[in-house]
Amino acid sequence: MxxxxxxxxxxxxxxxxxxxxxxxxxxxxxxxxxxxxxxxxxxxxxxxxxxQISGLGTNIILVVPGQLTVGAAPTQSRLSLADAAYVRRVVGDPAKVTVSLQSGETVRVGRTEAFVTIVGTDQNLTNIFDRPLAKGRHLSETDVDTRRRVAVLGAEVAAKMFGDIDPIGRQVSIAGARFRVVGVYATVGQTFGLSRDQEVHVPVTTAQRMIGVDRINGLAVGASGPDEIQPLQEKVVAALAARYPGEKFSAVTQTQLLxxxxxxxxxxxxxxxxxxxxxxxxxxxxxxxxxxxxxxxxxxxxxxxxxxxxxxxxxxxxxxxxxxxxxxxxxxxxxxxxxxxxxxxxxxxxxxxxxxxxxxxxxxxxxxxxxxxxxxxxxxxxxxxxxxxxxxxx
Amino acid sequence: MTRSEETAWPADLSISSIPAIEAVDLTRRYQLEGVAVDALRGVSLRIDQGEFAAIVGPSGSGKSTLMHLLGCLDRPTSGVLRVNGVEMSGLSESRLAELRNRTIGFVFQSFHLLARTSALDNVALPLVYRGAGRAERRSRATAALEAVGLGHRMGHRPSQMSGGEQQRVAIARALVGEPKVLLADEPTGNLDTRNGAEVMAILDRLNSESGVAVVLVTHDQEIAAHARRQIHVRDGLIELDTATAQATGQATGQATEGAAEGGRPL
Structure with missing residues (x-):
């Protein structure tokens, strides 16, 4: 057949x-x-x-104290701005290191209130993360050095607080203190369910005083190329471990996170x-x-x-x-x-x-x-x- | 018959010296729930090319078993069976199927047509298993249907035809492959007298016109009388074979095989 x-x-x-x-x-x-x-x-x-992860930027190494595992309780950070300066020396390129101190705070403009994530950071943030501006300017070195009360708003925060009004140069109240808006970020979307458009960035020094701490939550280091990531990661972790014997530091890369x-x-x-x-x-x-x-x-x-x-x-x-x-x-x-x-x-x-x-x-x-x-x-x-x-x- | 002829395919050999079927001392034993039953107890017979014979016997006589063996649907427990000169015992399952396809045509009491399939496609079925192309199948099936007088029923399904017509379709199917032997198992058993007579007339005509050997298996003496030779089977043995009876009756000293040839319609 x-x-x-x-x-x-x-x-x-x-x-x-x-x-x-x-x-x-x-x-x-x-x-x-x-x-x-x-x-x-x-x-x-x-x-x-x-x-979402690759939307953060490229060749990023995140450094946090303690062991970074899924489900682990966050470790109390003992990293400080002095440690950031130390890491800057280790890395060799100060512009490729930025810091982060986060806190949930209420932001108010007139009668409009919103609970947002305040991120204390510095002028190097944009060297490492993709964070395009819609308007105004980024945080500057002077802002950080002189603890200015200036803020760059996430797109959603700006839309909610000011609507159609241009927020640049206007005042916002963050945890009771008055800040001047110097910039508004473009919409970037979510990472892990957190909207990065609901952040408000302020100089890290200002944030430390406002919250009343002298620590930071973590560091981010930008590598100059994919091949640089691993050696740099090891170098930073080793340097921090040498500075704080007996403590754990974790450095994760985007690739590892991915x-x-x-x-x-x-x-x-x-x-x-x-x-x-x-x-x-x-x-x-x-x-x-x-x-x-x-x-x-x-x-x-x-x-x-x-x-x-x-x-x-x-x-x-x-x-x-x-x-x-x-x-x-x-x-x-x-x-x-x-x-x-x-x-x-x-x-x-x-x-x-x-x-x-x-x-x-x-x-x-x-x-x-x-x-x-x-x-x-x-x-x-x-x-x-x-x-x-x-x-x-x- | 020589050894070399035994393995040759029938299409090349229409030499009448090769019997259509030759059985020597066939036995068939069944195991029914552990009990051995001898359905055939040593049957020898020879059907020549173009012969018209009837195997007659009551039910349980072993005539169905004999027909299954002659049709290569079953294998004997012992004995030798040659179909168109081909010894079947050494054949594989697929060679046996091929032998059936090329040399045997079956007509059953209950027609066994594929329902929901046209008369033409039913008739062409054996050619499908031969690997024939569509055009060849069509033309040969058409010719076969015309030969049984059903040229006008080619597109009809079995359910749209009378019993007599269905059996004629089945006969066309049995003949489409130009077999050497047509085995008809109670071909009129499900038909009324008139249709039965018509079917018998067709078998008779095909036998004399195309020279195919017809072996009728029946318990009906009247039907068996159509055949020129009757082989009576009882209790797994041949009780009477009119061909050999004639030979002994004539007492001319002829060999049995020669006498069998005398029974041929040629």
């Missing part, structure tokens, strides 16, 4: 039992649909987070895909079940085909192709619905669903494999039927 004939025969058999074929396919359709949608949601989440979060989200995507895969497996069992029923029903037909000269492999091919057609047609329908579903999710909700070609190829490949795997047993049963017994079957 030619391959084309086997194909036509199998297609014909599926057409004859339309409803049954459709219901059997439904199991596979749902499984493939689930795989495509869940993988696209997982991949979309990963892409979004990675974009790697960690990427692997967590990758794992999540894998788990989602596996759960969806189980439903595909159940669909496969359905195919197997229906094929067994079909073989039993068509026992006489199989006997006849054998009497007319069908070899075992002709019968095997016919039923195997039938099973694989069931799952691959179901797979294609599932992929189409899954892609449609992912597009709908992306446009109707905030969930970033991203369709990946590998998940589509995988879903199709798996559904074909499911057809072969679950079709083999029924097809072999059909192929091995004794024609004499099969012809006599009711």
């Amino acid at each position: 030619r391959g084309r004939e086997a194909f036509v025969m199998a297609l014909e058999a599926l057409r004859v039992n339309r409803l049954r074929s459709a219901l059997t396919m439904l199991g596979v359709i749902i499984g493939v649909l689930a795989v495509v949608i869940l993988v696209s949601v997982g991949t979309g989440a990963k892409d979004a987070v990675e974009k 790697g960690t979060i990427g692997s967590v989200l990758g794992m999540l995507t894998g788990v989602l895909a596996a759960i969806a895969g189980i439903s595909l497996l159940v669909g496969g069992v359905g195919v197997s079940n229906i094929m067994l029923v079909s073989v039993r029903e068509r026992t006489r037909e199989i006997g006849l085909r054998k009497a007319l000269g069908a070899r075992q492999r002709d019968v095997l091919a016919q039923f195997l192709i039938e099973a694989v057609l069931l799952t691959t047609i179901g797979g294609v329908i599932g992929i189409v619905l899954g892609v449609g579903g992912a597009v709908a999710i992306r446009s109707l909700t905030e969930v970033p669903a991203s369709i990946t070609w590998w998940s589509i190829a995988l879903a199709f490949g798996v559904s074909a494999a499911v057809g072969v795997f679950f079709g083999v047993a029924p097809a072999r049963r059909a192929a091995r039927l004794d024609p004499v017994i099969a012809l006599r079957a009711e």
Whole structure:
């Protein structure tokens, strides 16, 4: 028998039992649909987070006291501006080191109030992070040195406090103290669910006095190129460890952050895909079940085909192709619905669903494999039927 | 018959000296729930090219078992069976299927047509397993249907045809591959007298026109009377073979095989 004939025969058999074929396919359709949608949601989440991290800037090393692990309680910082100066000497390029001291404070303009993150930093921030201005200017060295009460507002803060009014040169009250707005940042979006547009940047020295501390939360060091990151990271950590024997300091790079979060989200995507895969497996069992029923029903037909000269492999091919057609047609329908579903999710909700070609190829490949795997047993049963017994079957 | 002829394919050999079927001391034993049942206990017979024979016997006589063996649907427990000169015991499953496809045509009591499939496609089915192309299948199936007088029913499905017509489709299907032997198992069993007579007339005509050997398997003496030779089977043995009975009756001293040839319609 030619391959084309086997194909036509199998297609014909599926057409004859339309409803049954459709219901059997439904199991596979749902499984493939689930795989495509869940993988696209997982991949979309990963892409979004990675974009947020790389949106910070490039070649950044974040230095914080203590051990940096997911879920660990924040360590009380004992880093100070003197340590920042020390790190500047170690790094060699003072402009490539900036500091950060954060605190949640209430900001008020007239009667409008907002609770925002006050970030005490310095003029070097923009050398390391991508923080474009919409208006005005960045913090200057003089601002830091003279503890000026000036502030650069995040885009959302500016919009909320001042609306259409130009905030530059106007006053805001931060934790009761009056600050003059010198700049407004452009919209930059979120990182890890925190909106960086809800920050207000003030000189770190001013922030220390306002909060009443002389520490800082951490340092950020900018490397001059990707190859510089690792040596610089080690150098800074070693220098701080030498200055404070017995204490831990952590330095993480964007790449490491990306790697960690990427692997967590990758794992999540894998788990989602596996759960969806189980439903595909159940669909496969359905195919197997229906094929067994079909073989039993068509026992006489199989006997006849054998009497007319069908070899075992002709019968095997016919039923195997039938099973694989069931799952691959179901797979294609599932992929189409899954892609449609992912597009709908992306446009109707905030969930970033991203369709990946590998998940589509995988879903199709798996559904074909499911057809072969679950079709083999029924097809072999059909192929091995004794024609004499099969012809006599009711 | 020589050794070399045994392995050759039938298409090249229409030499009448090769019997269509030759069985020597066939036995078939079944194991039914651990109990051995001897359905055939040593059957020897020879069906020549173009012969018209009937295997007659009551149910349980072993005639169905014999037909399954002659049709290569089953293998004997012991004994030698040659179909068109090919010894079947050494053949693999797929070679056996090929032998069935090329040399045997089956007609069953219950027609065994594929429902929801047109008469033309039903008839063409054996050619599918031969690997014939679509155009060839169409033209040969059309010719076969015309030969049984159903040229006007090619697109009809079995459910749209009478029993007699369905059996004629089945006969066309059995003949489309130009077999050496047509095995008809109670071909009139599901038909009324008129349709039965028509089917028998077609078998008779095809036998004399195309020279295909027809082996009728039946319990009905009246149907069996259509054949020029009757082989009576009882309890797994041949009780009476009119061909050999004639030979002994004539007592001319001819060899049994020569006498069997005398039974041929040529």
